[in-house]
Amino acid sequence: MRFLGHVIRFIVAALVLMVVGWIVPGFSIGGFWSALLLALVIAALGWIIEGIFGKRVNPFGRGIVGFLISALVIWIAQFVVGNFSVTILGAILAALLIGIIDLFIPVSTPYDAGRSNRS
Structure with missing residues (x-):
């Protein structure tokens, strides 16, 4: 994926996170820049988890384990990103x-996007 593709992907992810913040109770995000930083943090945490534990337990994986890891990554991200707070629920x-x-x-996962560039 080229640089512009990454930029567009993170902008779309930030917009999705802002929509989620508007819909979901207990999920509060300050604005677009916080959402963009949150998208970067979630992608980085997902990439780290996928690199350590493999594709089965990544936040972008399907199934209950991927879903729970995704929720955990979102919850942990609140400690890194300012103007963002979330409850466990x-x-x-x-x-x-x-x-x-x-x-x-x-969208492809950050891990897959990095692997496809090396091919």
């Missing part, structure tokens, strides 16, 4: 809503 609901949105706006 908010993180679970946000992971569910992001998963549903991902069905309509699919």
